[in-house]
Amino acid sequence: MSSYREPTIRGDEEPPSGEDRALRPTRMADMVGQRDVYERLMIAVDASQKRGEVLGHILLDGPPGLGKTTFATCIPRELGTTLQIASGAALAAPKDLLPYLSNAAEGSVLFIDEIHRLPIAVEEFLYPAMEDFRIDITLGDGVAARTINMPLRPFTLVGATTRPGLLSAPLRDRFQMREHLDFYPPEDLAEIVRRSAAKLSMPMDDATADEIAQRSRGTPRLANNRLRWIRDYSTSRAEGTLDLAIARTALGMQGIDGLGLDGFDRRYLETILRVFGGGPVGIEAIAHTMSSATDTLEDDVEPFLLRCELVVRTPRGRKLTPRGEEHLGGFPAGGSQTRLF
Ligand code: ADP
Numbered sequence: 001m002s003s004y005r006e007p008t009i010r011g012d013e014e015p016p017s018g019e020d021r022a023l024r025p026t027r028m029a030d031m032v033g034q035r036d037v038y039e040r041l042m043i044a045v046d047a048s049q050k051r052g053e054v055l056g057h058i059l060l061d062g063p064p065g066l067g068k069t070t071f072a073t074c075i076p077r078e079l080g081t082t083l084q085i086a087s088g089a090a091l092a093a094p095k096d097l098l099p100y101l102s103n104a105a106e107g108s109v110l111f112i113d114e115i116h117r118l119p120i121a122v123e124e125f126l127y128p129a130m131e132d133f134r135i136d137i138t139l140g141d142g143v144a145a146r147t148i149n150m151p152l153r154p155f156t157l158v159g160a161t162t163r164p165g166l167l168s169a170p171l172r173d174r175f176q177m178r179e180h181l182d183f184y185p186p187e188d189l190a191e192i193v194r195r196s197a198a199k200l201s202m203p204m205d206d207a208t209a210d211e212i213a214q215r216s217r218g219t220p221r222l223a224n225n226r227l228r229w230i231r232d233y234s235t236s237r238a239e240g241t242l243d244l245a246i247a248r249t250a251l252g253m254q255g256i257d258g259l260g261l262d263g264f265d266r267r268y269l270e271t272i273l274r275v276f277g278g279g280p281v282g283i284e285a286i287a288h289t290m291s292s293a294t295d296t297l298e299d300d301v302e303p304f305l306l307r308c309e310l311v312v313r314t315p316r317g318r319k320l321t322p323r324g325e326e327h328l329g330g331f332p333a334g335g336s337q338t339r340l341f
Pocket of ligand 1: 020021023024025030031032033034063064065066067068069070071160192220221224
């Protein structure tokens with residue numbers, strides 16, 4: 001694309017560093033899987049370019065590590081425009097958002113990660129910015145207070161969230177497109193592993209790539225993390241050689257089982273089983289027992305376990321399924337585990 005410019009990344013969130021950055025696809029065409037989402041986003045990008053209009057606001061939701069940031073950083077590249085990155089958690093007051101909005105070039109992209117963490121006052125400040133490309137700034141206090149209306153250059157807001165349910169309805173409704181990213185099937189993850197291995201100059205056979213894919217919890221970020229660990233293991237213990245047996249040993253050392261669950265995932269399942277008799281039990285009680293935050297359990301741990309039907313959510317709390325119990329029975333010895341995919 002002739003209009004391509006390297007996106008300018010500003011903001012309080014550092015772009016991903018080192019190898020994480022090296023493995024992240026830079027163009028939409030390099031993204032593996034999520035074909036429906038990809039097609040719809042490409043149509044929206046193409047149409048906005050053909051009409052010479054600013055791309056509508058886009059909300060991406062889904063569990064961590066599935067590609068929300070990657071899509072958000074690829075979109076401005078397709079548009080040939082610049083990108084600013086902010087994090088919902090760091091935007092505590094409307095004034096924190098002001099520099100991003102006033103810096104936004106015409107047609108550029110503002111990416112707000114964890115947008116569900118914006119306080120309501122910041123959300124409200126965003127409404128007119130998203131809808132009419134203007135903001136209302138109040139100067140002074142009390143009777144002397146007056147509101148100034150400041151026009152903005154039209155921009156595209158891309159929001160990412162692991163918790164779309166926490167966004168207020170007016171904010172959700174201001175996104176023209178809402179896309180949900182789902183866990184990746186093993187064949188897509190295996191393709192990601194093969195591409196990442198090639199980027200890291202690691203020769204890899206298909207059986208090894210399939211094994212890593214199978215043990216990555218449906219998540220590209222984890223597939224890349226597992227791959228890097230296996231590379232370290234291979235360098236340190238196997239003179240840089242790699243095959244299926246070496247990959248399995250390395251993954252076993254990290255406590256990653258056949259489903260891809262790690263020790264923390266299993267501790268969550270074990271807590272429900274041993275401490276709460278299999279449930280149902282409230283998430284707060286599980287979190288307290290594990291000395292963990294409910295957010296961590298809800299965002300990072302539960303979505304995949306629910307997806308695998310190892311646990312279910314009932315009106316009275318979380319409950320282990322027979323499959324969950326069976327999986328626990330299978331692991332600690334480190335041997336054969338049930339495979340669900
Ligand atoms: P999220 O923002 O949803 O937490 P990221 O976009 O940061 O997830 O993705 C984590 C990593 O996974 C990226 O750095 C990239 O290496 C990899 N990744 C994610 N989605 C894809 C994809 N569709 N194809 C290839 N790699 C991907």
